[in-house]
Amino acid sequence: MKKFFTFLFLLIAGFGYSQIEGVWYLANQPAALGVGPGLGDMSWWSNSAGDVTTRACLWDDSVSFDSSNNFANGMGSETWLETWQGVAAEECGAPIAPHNDATGTYTYDSGTGQLTIDGVGAHIGLAKVYNGGELTDPANAPASITYDVSFSPDGNTLTADINFGAGWWRFIYQRSGTTAGPSIYDVTFNVDMSDYTGTFAQVYISGTLNGWCGDCNAMIDAGGGIWKITLPLMAGPIQYKFTMDNWAAQEEFLGGEACTITDGGFTNRYLDVTEAALLPVVCFASCEACPGGTGSESNVTFNVDMSQYAGTFATVYVSGSFNNWCGDCDVLNDAGSGLWKGTFPLTVGEAIEYKFTMDNWAAQEEFLGGESCTVTTGGFTNRSFMVVAGDPSISTVCFESCDPCSVGFLDEAISSLSVVPNPFNSEVEIASELLMKRISVLDMSGKEVFRSTPENNKLKINLNNLKSGVYTLVVESDEMISTHRIIKR
Numbered sequence: 042m043k044k045f046f047t048f049l050f051l052l053i054a055g056f057g058y059s060q061i062e063g064v065w066y067l068a069n070q071p072a073a074l075g076v077g078p079g080l081g082d083m084s085w086w087s088n089s090a091g092d093v094t095t096r097a098c099l100w101d102d103s104v105s106f107d108s109s110n111n112f113a114n115g116m117g118s119e120t121w122l123e124t125w126q127g128v129a130a131e132e133c134g135a136p137i138a139p140h141n142d143a144t145g146t147y148t149y150d151s152g153t154g155q156l157t158i159d160g161v162g163a164h165i166g167l168a169k170v171y172n173g174g175e176l177t178d179p180a181n182a183p184a185s186i187t188y189d190v191s192f193s194p195d196g197n198t199l200t201a202d203i204n205f206g207a208g209w210w211r212f213i214y215q216r217s218g219t220t221a222g223p224s225i226y227d228v229t230f231n232v233d234m235s236d237y238t239g240t241f242a243q244v245y246i247s248g249t250l251n252g253w254c255g256d257c258n259a260m261i262d263a264g265g266g267i268w269k270i271t272l273p274l275m276a277g278p279i280q281y282k283f284t285m286d287n288w289a290a291q292e293e294f295l296g297g298e299a300c301t302i303t304d305g306g307f308t309n310r311y312l313d314v315t316e317a318a319l320l321p322v323v324c325f326a327s328c329e330a331c332p333g334g335t336g337s338e339s340n341v342t343f344n345v346d347m348s349q350y351a352g353t354f355a356t357v358y359v360s361g362s363f364n365n366w367c368g369d370c371d372v373l374n375d376a377g378s379g380l381w382k383g384t385f386p387l388t389v390g391e392a393i394e395y396k397f398t399m400d401n402w403a404a405q406e407e408f409l410g411g412e413s414c415t416v417t418t419g420g421f422t423n424r425s426f427m428v429v430a431g432d433p434s435i436s437t438v439c440f441e442s443c444d445p446c447s448v449g450f451l452d453e454a455i456s457s458l459s460v461v462p463n464p465f466n467s468e469v470e471i472a473s474e475l476l477m478k479r480i481s482v483l484d485m486s487g488k489e490v491f492r493s494t495p496e497n498n499k500l501k502i503n504l505n506n507l508k509s510g511v512y513t514l515v516v517e518s519d520e521m522i523s524t525h526r527i528i529k530r
Contacts (some may be wrong), residue, residue, distance in 0.1 A: 043082075056108065059108075059293075060104060060149075060151060060192055061106045061147075061149050061156070061190075061199070062106050062107060062108055063105070063106060063216050063217060064103050064104075064105045064115075064216070064217040064423065065104050065106075065199055065214040065215065065216055065217065066100065066102070066103055066214060066215055066217060067099065067102070067103070067104070067166075067199065067212065067213070067214055067215075067233050067315075068213045068214060068215045069093055069100065069215070070089040070090075070093070070213070071087065071088060071089055071090045071093075071316060071363060072088065072165055072213070072226075072316060072317045073088055073089065073093070073100075073101070073212070073213045073326055074087065074088055074167065074210070074211065074212045074213070075087025075210070075211055075317075076208055076209065076210045076211070076419065077209060077319075078208045078209070078210070079271075080189075080202055080204075080209050080271075080520070081202065081209070081211060081229075081271050081273075081317075082227075082229065082271070082319060083211060083317055084112050084319045084373030085208065085362075085418070085419070086419075087317070090387045094201070096133070097133075098119040098120050098121055098133035098134075099120060099121035101117065102114065102115060102116045102117070102120055103115035103217070104165055104214065104278075105146055106149075110146050110147055110148065111139050111144070111145075111146060111147075112144065112145045112146055112147040112158050112160065112163055112490050113142070113143070113144045113145075113163075114140070114142055114144070114162070114163060114164065115142060115299065116136045116141060116142050117139075118135065119133045119134060119135060120133070120134070120136045120140075121133060122136075122137065123169065125175075125176060125177050125178065125179075125420065126140075126168075126179055127179075129483060131428055137179050137312045138162070138163065138178065138307050139179065139182050139207060140162045140168035140181065140182065141162070143160055143161070143162030143163040143164070143397045144160055144163065145158055145159045145160015145161075145162075145163035146158075146159050146160065147159070149190070153435050154189050154190055154191055155185065155187055155188070155189060155190070156188045156189075156190045156201065157186070157187045158187075158188075159184065159185045160182050160184070160330075161182050162182050162229070162443070164186055165186075165188055165201050165212055165214075166201060166203075166210060166212030167210065167212075168182075169432070170186075170203055170205050170210050171183045171186050171203075171205065172186060172187055172203065172204065172205070173204070173206045173485065174205055174206050174403065175205055175419065175420060177420065187203075188201040188203050189203070189505050190202075191204045192530075193225060194390070195219075196216075197215060197216040197219040197220075198211050198213065198214070198215055198216075198225075199213070199214040199215075199216070200212070200214075201213075203212070204224070207417075207418050207419070207442075208418070208419075209418075217514040225273050225274065225275055225276075226273070226274055226276065226314055226315075226316055226317045226318070226511045227271050227272070227273055227274075227296045227317050228271065228272055228274050228312075228314060228317065228318045228320065229269060229270070229271040229318070229319045229320060230246055230260070230269065230271075230272070230281075230283075230320055231258070231263075231267060231268070231269045231319075231320060231321065231322040231323070231335075231336070232244065232268050232269075232283045232322070232323055232324075232325055233266050233267055233322050233323065233324050233325065233331045233334050233335055233336060233337070234266050234267075234268060234325050235265070235266025235267075235331055235334055236266075236324055236325065236331045236332075239276075239290055241285035241286055241289070241290060242285075242286055243256075243259055243260075243285065243286055244259075244260045244262075244268040244283060244285055244288075245258055245259055245260060245283070245284050245285070245287070246258045246260060246270055246272070246281055246282075246283060246284070246285045246331070247281065247282055247283075247288070247291075247308075248279055248280050248281025248282060248309065249279050249280050249281065250272065250274060250279050250281060250325075255284055255287035256287040256289040258270060258272060258341070264335065265335060265390070266335070267322060267329075267335050267390070268283075274445060275314070276313045276314050276315060277313070277314055278311065278312070278313045278314070279311070279312050279313075279314060280304065280309040280310065280311055281309060281310050281312070281439060282309050282310060283310075283325060290414065292310075292325060292326040293326055294308040294309070294326065296308045296310070297342050298327075298328050299328045300323070300328035301328070310352075321336050321388070322334070322336030322390065322454055323336065324333045324336075329387070330388075333389070333430040333431075334389065334390075334430070335389050335390030336388060336389060336390060337388070337389045337430065338386045338387070338388065338389070338431055338442070339386070339387060339388075339389045339428055339429065339430050339431040339433065340384050340385070340387075341384065341385060341386075341387045341426070341428060341433055341434075341435065342382060342384040342432075342433070342434035342435065343373065343382060343383055343384075343395075343397075343433070343435055344380065344381075344382045344434065344435060344436065344437035344438070345357065345358045345373070345380075345381050345382075345436065345437070345438060345439075345440055346380055346381075346437055346440065346445065346446045346522070347379045347380075347381055347438055347440050348378065348379025348380075348446055349379075349440065349446050350440045352404055354399035354400050354404060355400050355402060356372055356373075356399065357372075357373045357381040357397055357398070357401075358368075358370070358371055358372050358374075358397070358398050358399070358401075359371050359373060359383060359385070359395055359396075359397055359398070360375060360395065360396055360397075360398045360402070360405075361393050361394055361395025361396065361423070361424075362393050362394045362395070363385075363387055363388075363391065363393050363395070368398055368401035368402040369400075369401040371383060371385050371453075373397075377521065378447075378521040378522070380437065380517075380521070380522055381397075382484065384432075384488060387428045388428060389428050389429060389430050390427075390428065391427075391428045392425065392426075392427050392428075393421060393425065393426050393427075393428060394418065394421075394423040394424065394425050395425075395426070396423050396424060397440060406424075406440060406441045408417055408422040408423070408441065409422070409440060410422040411441045412443050414438070414443035415443070425470050434479065435491050436515065437481075437515060437517065437522060438485065444483070444513065445470070445483070445513055445515055445522075445524045446524065458471070458472070458473045458474070458523055459471070459472045459473075460514060460525050460527060462527070463525075463527050463528060464527075464528035464529065464530050465504070465527065465528070465529060466505075466529075466530050467503060467504065467505035468501055468502065468503050468505070469501070469502055469504060469505070469514075469527060470499070470500070470501045470502075471498075471499070471500050471502070471514075471516060472498065472499045473498055473503075473516065474498070475498070475516070475518040475519075475521070476496065476497070476498060476518055477496075477497060477498065477500065477516055477517070477518055478494065478495075478496060478517050478518055478519060479492070479493070479494050479515075479516075479517040480492070480493045480494075480495060480514070480515070480516055480517075481514075481515040481517075482501065482502075482504065482507075482512050482513070482514055482515075482527075483512060483513040483515065484512060490507060490512070491504060491507075504529060507529050508528060508529065509529050510528075510529055511526060511527075511528055511529075512526070512527050512528075512529065513525070513526060513527075514526075514527045
């Protein structure tokens with residue numbers, strides 16, 4: 042019996058290695074490589090069909106696995122280079138050591154799906170990506186990298202995933218000399234149950250994708266009423282519904298809704314799978330987001346003070362993940378005295394990154410990283426904001442700062458505005474000759490701890506809940522803005 046199990050183990054191991062043996066190239070398709078916050082999620086970035094041509098020097102790079110556990114990167118005379126490798130801009134160029142036709146060894150466990158490549162410079166996908174981070178210097182290349190890999194049913198498509206700490210990269214390879222079989226895409230479904238008045242324990246997705254099984258594909262409770270699931274689906278149309286507790290309850294549609302199809306007397310949700318997708322959050326039994334809920338629309342106002350910017354510019358824009366980092370799409374309005382502002386419809390529940398830019402990227406904000414209002418992702422440091430309901434207005438900040446400008450649009454000694462008492466114990470009275478539209482109090486980290494929209498010339502605010510310390514008072518009118526340092530005893 043012992044010999045039998047030994048033989049069985051060797052058979053399985055041998056099968057696993059034969060799966061991976063051969064020469065592989067990045068699949069000739071959109072989303073052959075991409076990055077996002079979770080496994081299989083490429084919402085931050087993925088290659089387009091055009092990238093396959095413009096970055097052909099990457100798509101002709103090979104990775105090779107032989108039967109003796111040897112691994113090799115084949116890059117030829119050119120590969121795709123990035124600025125961390127010493128070039129001024131991303132471009133095709135001669136490979137940079139140690140990522141130039143690197144060699145090493147590999148081990149592959151078909152049971153766990155883990156592939157480990159040993160050898161400095163040896164890698165799959167992009168040279169910069171390793172477990173827990175991304176390189177900023179080629180000299181720091183690790184000696185070993187582990188990937189989670191899976192194969193298509195025909196064994197000719199290899200998908201490699203790696204967690205780099207801030208998120209996940211995915212690389213999809215095709216075996217040399219083969220034609221891709223049926224396309225399989227990861228699709229993420231999201232449903233908001235917060236408006237559902239019944240009781241349930243578990244939400245499922247049921248449809249043609251799983252034979253209308255009532256308890257096969259359990260969704261994950263992501264909090265806030267949102268349930269989600271990511272499934273690998275073959276290209277083509279599917280019908281489905283969100284159901285609860287093995288068909289104890291289900292979505293009901295009248296027919297004719299934009300997201301549904303009526304087939305054989307049954308009305309279900311409909312989706313034509315053509316690519317990897319992160320579907321928008323929809324309300325249970327609706328094609329739209331729940332009113333005011335995740336996935337609904339909220340008008341967000343951006344405010345920036347350019348009064349201390351020393352350069353010249355014509356127009357200020359906000360560029361970010363929500364507009365594909367467009368340099369001239371979302372223009373801010375000149376509100377006078379250096380204040381620029383703009384209001385744009387964004388999606389509730391979306392974590393956005395953005396910067397204030399000028400004249401279609403002629404100039405932009407630059408951050409060091411680690412600031413209270415920024416996040417660093419993939420080597421880029423940007424402002425961040427979680428979109429909430431209620432049409433929020435983001436506090437006014439100085440260009441390239443998380444705080445208001447140290448000297449505001451009004452001098453603190455100006456007689457048209459008074460703030461008394463200062464220092465204060467619990468209440469502060471603010472009076473202005475101008476109609477005050479918005480009053481904010483910020484702590485020393487730049488976090489807003491009080492907000493009011495008085496539409497008045499005088500207001501008494503109670504700040505008794507604040508700890509003793511120094512705060513910044515920001516008073517806005519249509520014409521200008523003033524900042525004051527106030528002290529809580």
